[in-house]
Structures are given as structure tokens and as C-alpha cells.
Amino acid sequence: MTNQRTQAEIVRQSLKRRYRKERRFRLYGMTAIAVALLSLVVLFTDIIGKGYTGFIKTTMTLEVVLDGEQMYLEDPTDKDQISMADFQAPIIAALQRYFPEAQSRKDVRELSRLSGNYASNQIRDLLQAQPELLGSTQTLEFLVHDTVSVYVKHADNPAYSIRLSEQQQRWVDELVEQGVVTTSFNDVFFSRGDSREPSNAGILGAIVGSLLTMLVTLVIAFPTGVAAAVYLEEFAPQNKLTDFIEVNINNLAAVPSIIFGLLGLAVFIGVFGMPRSVPVLGGLVLALMTLPTIIISSRAAIKSVPPSIREAAEGIGASKMQVVLHHVIPLAMPGMMTGSIIGMAQALGETAPLLLIGMVAFIVEVPEGFFSSATVLPVQIYQWASSAEQGFVELASAGIMILLAFMISMNGLAIWLRKRLERRW
Amino acid sequence: MNSMNATAIRTENMSEKVAKPVINEQPENAVITEGTTVGQPFADDPKFKLRNVEVFYGESPAIKNISLDIGRNEVIAFIGPSGCGKSTFLRCLNRMNDSIDICRVKGSLMLDDQDLYDPKRDVVELRARVGMVFQKPNPFPKSIYDNVAYGPRIHGLANRKSDLDDIVENSLRKAGLWNEVKDRLDATATGMSGGQQQRLCIARAIAVSPEVILMDEPCSALDPIATAKVEELIAEMSESYTIVIVTHSMQQAARVSDRTAYFHLGHLVEVNDTDKVFTAPDHKLTESYITGRFG
Numbered sequence: 001m002t003n004q005r006t007q008a009e010i011v012r013q014s015l016k017r018r019y020r021k022e023r024r025f026r027l028y029g030m031t032a033i034a035v036a037l038l039s040l041v042v043l044f045t046d047i048i049g050k051g052y053t054g055f056i057k058t059t060m061t062l063e064v065v066l067d068g069e070q071m072y073l074e075d076p077t078d079k080d081q082i083s084m085a086d087f088q089a090p091i092i093a094a095l096q097r098y099f100p101e102a103q104s105r106k107d108v109r110e111l112s113r114l115s116g117n118y119a120s121n122q123i124r125d126l127l128q129a130q131p132e133l134l135g136s137t138q139t140l141e142f143l144v145h146d147t148v149s150v151y152v153k154h155a156d157n158p159a160y161s162i163r164l165s166e167q168q169q170r171w172v173d174e175l176v177e178q179g180v181v182t183t184s185f186n187d188v189f190f191s192r193g194d195s196r197e198p199s200n201a202g203i204l205g206a207i208v209g210s211l212l213t214m215l216v217t218l219v220i221a222f223p224t225g226v227a228a229a230v231y232l233e234e235f236a237p238q239n240k241l242t243d244f245i246e247v248n249i250n251n252l253a254a255v256p257s258i259i260f261g262l263l264g265l266a267v268f269i270g271v272f273g274m275p276r277s278v279p280v281l282g283g284l285v286l287a288l289m290t291l292p293t294i295i296i297s298s299r300a301a302i303k304s305v306p307p308s309i310r311e312a313a314e315g316i317g318a319s320k321m322q323v324v325l326h327h328v329i330p331l332a333m334p335g336m337m338t339g340s341i342i343g344m345a346q347a348l349g350e351t352a353p354l355l356l357i358g359m360v361a362f363i364v365e366v367p368e369g370f371f372s373s374a375t376v377l378p379v380q381i382y383q384w385a386s387s388a389e390q391g392f393v394e395l396a397s398a399g400i401m402i403l404l405a406f407m408i409s410m411n412g413l414a415i416w417l418r419k420r421l422e423r424r425w
Numbered sequence: 426m427n428s429m430n431a432t433a434i435r436t437e438n439m440s441e442k443v444a445k446p447v448i449n450e451q452p453e454n455a456v457i458t459e460g461t462t463v464g465q466p467f468a469d470d471p472k473f474k475l476r477n478v479e480v481f482y483g484e485s486p487a488i489k490n491i492s493l494d495i496g497r498n499e500v501i502a503f504i505g506p507s508g509c510g511k512s513t514f515l516r517c518l519n520r521m522n523d524s525i526d527i528c529r530v531k532g533s534l535m536l537d538d539q540d541l542y543d544p545k546r547d548v549v550e551l552r553a554r555v556g557m558v559f560q561k562p563n564p565f566p567k568s569i570y571d572n573v574a575y576g577p578r579i580h581g582l583a584n585r586k587s588d589l590d591d592i593v594e595n596s597l598r599k600a601g602l603w604n605e606v607k608d609r610l611d612a613t614a615t616g617m618s619g620g621q622q623q624r625l626c627i628a629r630a631i632a633v634s635p636e637v638i639l640m641d642e643p644c645s646a647l648d649p650i651a652t653a654k655v656e657e658l659i660a661e662m663s664e665s666y667t668i669v670i671v672t673h674s675m676q677q678a679a680r681v682s683d684r685t686a687y688f689h690l691g692h693l694v695e696v697n698d699t700d701k702v703f704t705a706p707d708h709k710l711t712e713s714y715i716t717g718r719f720g
């Protein structure tokens with residue numbers, strides 16, 4: 001009896017120790033998660049804090065008199081006259097109505113630097129399209145100059161005002177007060193390609209470039225990867241050769257992505273003479289890069305199909321091919337798709353190999369097809385982030401948010417697919 | 426049990442490939458002689474004629490020189506301690522072992538006088554004739570209807586939807602499942618109870634009208650009520666099918682089978698009428714097993 005009691009005592013003692021250990025272990029785990037979450041929060045606040053202004057554009061709405069004399073323009077249909085005309089003049093004149101005192105050459109120069117570099121082009125294009133407007137008065141909305149935009153968006157931060165003279169700052173304040181200069185949602189950012197001027201630059205070109213590239217990657221890598229996985233898992237004999245292939249697929253998954261860029265440069269451009277910086281080329285290179293990931297995850301998905309299902313099908317007389325097509329692939333599909341989407345998300349964020357195959361060119365046009373020059377989101381972000389102008393820096397952050405949104409939705413899709421399609425048995 | 430009363434012991438005409446068919450004269454014999462089986466391993470009108478069967482997993486033997494006949498429309502039960510090779514032997518009968526790379530089968534295995542392991546023979550056709558029900562219910566994660574219809578579909582047994590509907594209904598009726606599922610044929614099979622799943626697997630197997638049904642411990646994952654239903658089903662099916670059932674439950678063997686084969690360490694020790702095996706076994710090892718001295 002006493003013996004038993006002491007034993008119970010010992011067990012109780014050890015239990016106490018065990019509980020302590022478990023509590024400590026749980027604490028470690030929670031700390032790790034807290035640290036991870038905290039860094040995530042810091043990262044997001046930083047990016048959003050820096051980048052949200054990228055989603056805002058600053059414009060000024062002016063009543064401009066399209067005075068032919070002032071612009072040295074008599075006939076807007078005459079190409080020569082158009083190329084010689086001074087389309088900046090009506091804008092300056094409109095601004096001078098607010099600031100009549102600004103008449104000296106220096107003042108005029110400073111005034112002209114309030115509107116964006118493309119404001120005069122806007123008037124030119126308008127007149128070319130509708131020559132009959134010459135001489136009329138129009139209410140037009142212009143993008144302001146990048147320095148003004150930054151100044152307005154960061155009105156509370158003096159660090160952003162240094163590139164405007166004190167006089168310009170006064171003018172801008174006045175214009176903001178009168179409601180001439182306003183901020184609104186940056187639709188330009190979502191409807192254009194890159195530009196030399198931040199307020200005129202958009203991410204649409206990069207988004208379309210990324211989508212086209214990803215489409216090529218998907219179309220090439222998914223069927224190839226799944227087919228390779230099915231063959232290796234279901235049909236390939238177990239021998240030295242297949243072992244060798246298996247080892248190499250695993251190795252390929254760990255090869256730095258820039259190597260794939262070199263390969264693309266040497267093989268696709270060098271040997272096959274493909275054009276540079278086109279989505280097809282980028283897609284091919286990224287497909288090669290994603291292939292090992294897809295093969296590995298697809299094989300894992302195929303392996304996880306319970307053997308009892310295979311037996312059931314075989315037992316009823318299904319051929320090998322039927323077992324694979326009717327049962328193994330459908331059951332492995334959610335896993336294969338999840339793996340592929342995660343591989344694609346990696347490819348979407350890939351920069352290095354694309355730099356090597358020329359997808360880093362400055363491209364203004366939104367790409368029209370698989371063979372037009374394009375850039376992709378991460379490369380565009382890289383380009384903006386490496387530029388000195390404040391306007392580009394905030395665009396880079398905004399671009400990062402767009403890229404993150406794409407990634408999150410792709411991963412979300414992967415999770416949804418897994419939840420939705422995965423079967424229980 | 427009546428069908429077995431007709432199965433005579435065949436002592437004559439054993440010249441072919443049989444090593445030494447032994448009809449035991451010393452019931453006390455507790456040693457195993459390789460290739461010898463006491464009792465009545467042979468039948469007059471065998472569905473399966475299995476001679477000198479040996480099975481190896483790699484180098485290690487799992488079945489050691491077994492000869493056995495399985496009679497037409499009889500229910501034969503395989504019993505024996507676990508790991509003795511019952512499943513291995515059963516799976517030779519429809520070549521399910523083919524998918525195990527290291528598994529080699531030797532000897533002569535004839536189904537209706539055709540060689541099972543003839544290299545020219547297509548296992549697909551074989552498995553349509555010899556169906557199988559597994560230990561764990563393994564319905565496809567599809568609808569109840571599709572589970573049953575799968576076999577007829579891949580074998581092209583039904584040309585029209587209505588034919589297929591008939592096959593499905595008949596199979597489910599034979600499996601005693603029709604009334605339980607007729608209103609939810611589109612529900613997924615994995616949502617059914619274990620016993621229903623196993624009966625669905627039986628329905629799936631009989632949907633291709635096999636001649637033989639192999640069952641590997643079909644009730645080991647079921648509760649007693651579901652087990653009783655499956656056993657009832659086996660009794661009904663025994664009229665039209667040859668059934669080979671592996672079981673670890675001796676009561677079950679006693680309830681459902683005509684003949685019982687006792688396996689031990691890869692040997693087939695004794696085959697006899699089920700009544701005899703459970704009342705007066707010829708071999709000492711059988712007796713030890715059924716009296717629960719090991720197992």
C-alpha cells in the first residue's frame with residue numbers, strides 16, 4: 001500500500017515537471033509566432049505608410065484660353081506649326097490670372113514648373129484632335145509637376161518641400177486653398193505604362209507583362225510538371241537512371257534563379273535567337289525555374305493518394321492507365337494545383353533571371369501580346385525603387401502593395417482550392 | 426455447407442504436378458511437411474486448381490509450395506495466425522500481387538483450366554471475372570452510383586444509361602443496400618457508415634458479374650451488426666458465386682464457409698469441411714489454433 005502511494009507521489013511529481021515543460025514549450029512557440037507577426041506588421045506599416053501616396057494623384061483644374069496668337073498657332077492641322085507652337089503659354093496665362101504679380105521671366109519660369117511636363121502635350125493633343133477648339137476657352141485638368149505633387153501630398157512634412165521655391169510654395173498653398181489643385185484617386189497609375197515622370201507613370205504595363213509572362217509559365221510548366229510527376233511516380237521503372245533524374249530534379253529546385261536567366265540568355269536568345277524582353281521568353285525561363293517545384297509537389301500529391309483507392313480500382317479491373325487517369329490524378333489534383341500556384345507565386349516575384357533576358361528595358365507602352373516588349377511587376381518595382389526621385393519611391397511602394405496583393409490572392413486561391421477540392425477518406 | 430458434401434476426396438489421378446497429396450492418418454501429427462496438406466485439399470469440379478504455388482517477397486518466401494482446389498460455387502475460408510500468408514495467397518487468385526514489384530509467384534494456378542499467370546493473359550479480364558473486397562472499406566470518393574457503375578463503365582458492360590441504371594440497382598439490391606441508398610445515389614460514398622461502405626464495395630465488385638469474389642477480412646473494420654449483415658450477404662451470394670474469404674474470426678469462418686483452410690507460416694496445413702475443422706481437426710496445429718492456443 002505504502003509502495004503504491006509513493007509511486008503515485010512520484011507520478012504526480014513527474015507530472016508537475018511535465019506540465020512545466022509543456023508550458024515552456026508553448027511559450028517558445030507563441031514567442032516565435034509573435035516575433036513573426038510583429039515583423040510582418042512592421043513591414044506592412046512601412047510599405048503602406050510609404051506607398052499609399054502612390055495611389056493618390058494631384059491635379060490642377062484650369063480655365064485655359066486656347067488663344068492662337070499666344071501659342072503662335074494659326075492652323076492646328078499643320079504639322080510644322082504644331083511642332084513649333086508654345087502650348088505652355090495658355091497654362092501660364094491661366095495661372096497668371098490667379099497670380100497677376102508674376103510677370104518677370106523668373107516668375108514665369110517658376111509658374112511653368114507648377115504644371116506637369118506633359119500638360120502642354122495635353123493641349124497639343126486636344127487641338128490636333130479637335131482643331132475647331134482653337135480660340136475657345138476650355139476647363140482642363142492637368143497633372144501637376146512631380147515636385148508640387150510631393151509637396152501637396154506631404155504638406156505636413158517640410159522635408160518634402162525643398163525642391164520648390166518659397167514663392168512656388170506660397171502659390172501652391174493658394175491654389176490648394178482655392179480648390180484649383182486637388183488630390184484624387186490615381187487612375188493614371190492603373191492605366192498606363194512606365195514614364196520618365198513619376199506622376200505620369202503607371203503600373204498597368206507591368207501588370208499586363210506579369211500576367212502574360214505567368215500565362216506562358218503556367219501553360220508550359222503545369223502540364224509538363226504534372227506529366228513528369230505522373231510518369232516518374234506511376235510508370236517509370238526503378239533504376240539508376242530514374243534515381244539520377246530524381247536527384248537532379250531536387251537539385252534543380254535549389255538552383256539560384258539567376259542561373260535560369262543565364263540559361264535563357266545562352267539558349268533561348270543565343271541559340272534559338274528569340275527576341276529579348278518579351279513575355280514568351282520570360283515565361284519560358286520562369287517555367288524552367290518553376291518546373292522542379294511543380295514536379296516535386298505533384299509527386300507528393302500523387303504519393304498521398306491512398307493505396308486503398310488504387311487497389312479498389314485495380315481489383316475491379318481498371319488498367320494502369322485507367323487507375324491513373326480516373327483516380328490518381330483527380331485525387332492528386334488539388335495538391336498539384338496548390339503546389340503549382342505556390343510555384344507560380346514564386347515566379348511572379350522573381351526578378352533576377354528576367355533582368356538577364358532584358359525584361360528590364362524602359363517600356364512605356366502597355367504590352368499588347370506575348371511578343372511585344374514588356375516588363376514585369378518586380379522588375380518595375382526594382383526600377384522605380386532605384387530611382388532618386390521621391391515620386392518614384394512612392395510608386396515603388398505602391399507597386400510592392402500591388403505585387404503583394406497578387407501574391408496574397410494567389411496563395412489564397414491555393415488555400416481555397418485545397419479546402420474546396422481536397423477529399424477526405 | 427451442402428455443396429461441399431458433394432466434393433469427394435480425390436486420391437487418384439494426382440499424378441500431374443502435385444508433390445505428395447497426403448491424406449492424414451495420424452491426427453496427432455504436429456509437424457509440417459512442406460508441400461503436404463492434411464484433409465481434403467482437392468475437389469471434383471474445381472474453379473481454381475492451384476498446384477505447388479510458391480510466393481516470394483524478394484528472397485523471403487511467403488507461401489511455401491501450396492496445392493489446393495477451390496470448388497465451383499463453394500465458400501472457402503482461409504484462417505491462420507497473422508502473417509501466415511493468407512492475404513498473399515488470396516491476392517494470387519486475381520494477380521493483385523502484380524503491382525508489388527518484389528513479389529514473385531511460382532507454380533501452376535489455373536482458373537477453369539486457364540493459366541492465371543499466362544504472360545499473354547490480360548489481368549483486366551481476369552479481374553472482371555475474379556472480383557475483390559478489401560479489409561478496409563475503400564469506396565471511391567465519388568457518388569454511390571458512380572462507385573457501382575465504375576466497373577461496368579470501364580468494361581463497357583452497359584451501352585445505355587438505362588442498362589447501367591439496372592446494373593447499379595441490381596448490384597445494390599444483391600448487396601442489400603438498395604433500400605438504404607435508393608434516395609441518395611448521388612451522395613458521396615465516403616459519407617456512409619463503415620458497414621454500408623463495405624456492402625457498397627461488395628456491390629461494386631458484383632456489378633461486373635464476376636464468377637469469383639475474393640474477400641480479405643471484409644468485416645475486420647466493422648461493428649457486429651454490420652458484420653452480421655455482410656455475413657448474411659455472403660450466404661446469399663454463395664448460391665451464384667465462388668467465394669474465398671480470409672478471416673481472423675473463427676466464428677465467422679464457421680458461420681459462412683463450406684470448407685476451411687488453415688495456413689501456418691506460409692504452409693497450408695489442413696483443409697477440411699468447416700464442420701470437421703472446428704469439431705475434429707486432423708492436424709494438431711489446427712487444433713491448437715482453433716482452441717486459441719495461439720493466433
Ligand SMILES: Nc1ncnc2c1ncn2[C@@H]1O[C@H](COP(=O)(O)OP(=O)(O)O)[C@@H](O)[C@H]1O
Binds near residue numbers: 482505511513514
Ligand atoms: N508487400 C510486401 N512486401 C514484403 N513482404 C510482405 C508484403 N506483404 C506481405 N509480406 C510478408 O508476407 C508474409 C505474409 O503476409 P500476409 O499474406 O499479409 O499475411 P496474412 O494476411 O496471413 O496476415 C508476412 O511475413 C509479411 O511480412
Ligand SMILES: [Mg+2]
Binds near residue numbers: 511
Ligand atoms: Mg492479411
